[in-house]
Amino acid sequence: MSQTLDKQAPKRLCEHDVEGNVMTQDVIVVFGGSGFVGRYVVRALAKAGKRVRVAMRRPHLGQDLRVMGDVGQIQLVQANVRNGDSIARALEGATGVINLVGILFESGKQTFEATQMAGASLVASQSAKAGIRRYVHVSAIGADRNSPSKYGRTKGQAEQAVLAAIPSATIMRPSIIFGAEDNFYNQFAAMAKMSPALPLIGGGKTRFQPAYVGDVAEAIVKGLDTGGGTYELGGPNIYSFKEILSYILEQIERHRFLAPLPFFIAQPLGAVLNTIFKFYPFGGPPLTDDQVIMLKTDNVVSAGARTFADLGMHELETVEAIVPTYLYRFKPYGQFQAKHKPV
Template identity: 80%
Template sequence: MSNDVIVVFGGSGFVGRYVVRALAKAGKRVRVAMRRPHLGQDLRVMGDVGQIQLVQANVRNADSVARALEGATGVINLVGILYESGKQTFAATQLEGAQIVAAQAAKAGITRFVHMSALGADPASASKYGRTKGEAEKAVLDLVPQATILRPSIIFGAEDNFFNQFAAMARVTPALPLIGGGQTRFQPVYVGDVAEAVVAGLDCGGGVFELGGPRVYSFKDLLSFILKEIERPRLFAPLPFFVAQPLGAVMNTLFKLYPFAGPPLTDDQVIMLKTDNIVSGNANTLKELGVTKLESIESIVPTYLYRFKPYGQFQVKRRT
């Protein structure tokens, strides 16, 4: 175990857990900064005794961030949200939070900084999610010019919010929504490959990297793949953007009034779906970060979608 102390903000989330495990495997000392450290005790078992430390911090509170960074040699910011809820707004969490973490890292003289952004991040985006992601990138680079910015496409893995969500929807509905005709293209990337990229990003010298998996799929392709894997034939219900966007706005409003679960669709997500979510031709990619053996959805997703089959894991596969 080295004396390399890496502070991870957002380490208790879907991607964060894989990043904490990858850092521990690399021999780093990991300090996970959380709003509620008592809820992250399971993270400790991802490393040796004493290798993973949990501390209280909120990215919107500069003093708590500064305390979390004491003695650190590197910082990873993974904090992000898919929809707004209460004080957890895109501006407060993705922009202001990133600014505070970067400012405190700069004040502490820390230059090894990895910031998780997203494909589609653009300060001029019509989407609040994409706009705040883009503004956060600029804020981080202004404060820590040596920072590494990672922009992944859809991230998949056992706890993901894409394949699981649509598989769950197919379990209770006769049709799946084909938003915008299902032509939007994605390049899903495995969460384990993203975690490797995050670790490599600490010492790559900085830059912007776009992270995508080995294949590009249309939205319709991905829904068809899900239905085939869970063996639940369903219809596709074409949903034009001009219908999906107000529908998403209604769902988002209902969620804010009755926040028992995340909204299945928001108007902001519909805006993002109007643009392809794939790696650009001239971008730095996973390859430049040394991550070359990429996992595909075909090899990983079936290992966790089986629970959505009508008879579970041991259902006999139907002949086609």
């Protein structure tokens, strides 16, 4: 009887997820699954009953991902987007691929060309060889192979390479993404905690359309079954850079001067900071010259683009509903103290 139960148990665990939903034989490989957006994507896939294989450079650092699904539902494998053989091994038996790999600044071998362009091209070509047609590539609003920004240019080149290899691929272009672990609202809140002023780059006129990471993850999972196309993912509201900084200061109850920083000053300053932080072992630069170039263009959904709505998603989370739930950490008096005047 014991042996019979032991044989039945693995089958039961493999056929149902943690919520009791039947799992399919879909094996979705996620590149970049250990990152900010990737963790939400892995969770969404697991909730949808998919079998998830997270391809990452250091699988031993992603053990916490396993608890997002049922026993055996989430698998960690070693792979590097710059190594074709490792990609091919990760793709064995896969029915779909999601590539989230991207960087905000260059460091060592992690360059825009190697990671965002060549890496994306290699993952797509290996997926094509494996016969995979359900493919989602996560890019960004502003991706353009002719962009003056290295980030935007390599994102655009990657899109072109992916579609050349897999014409049925779906491209997702989010605006800035917010959530508890984001590198945007948190970064400026942390800066305000230490600095008497925040840089109002270019006068703060650049417009953004922030999207909640949970909504973006859901859209990415839906993208596996769209049959192709490009989608621009922007949240329900548009804000100027100045409005975003002012909102952050309001939420963390700190009074800071918003110092206008013209582009012609910000760009060389960003270049210096980028160079310095290449030799700094912890974290990234607060600003790079490439980021300044990107700030010269609005980061909002373009007219006529396919959006969340085309994926059947009409009720999106707002900045006002989510951001206060994690920025309280930067308040001078803590989360539960009575509201004070800004300090």
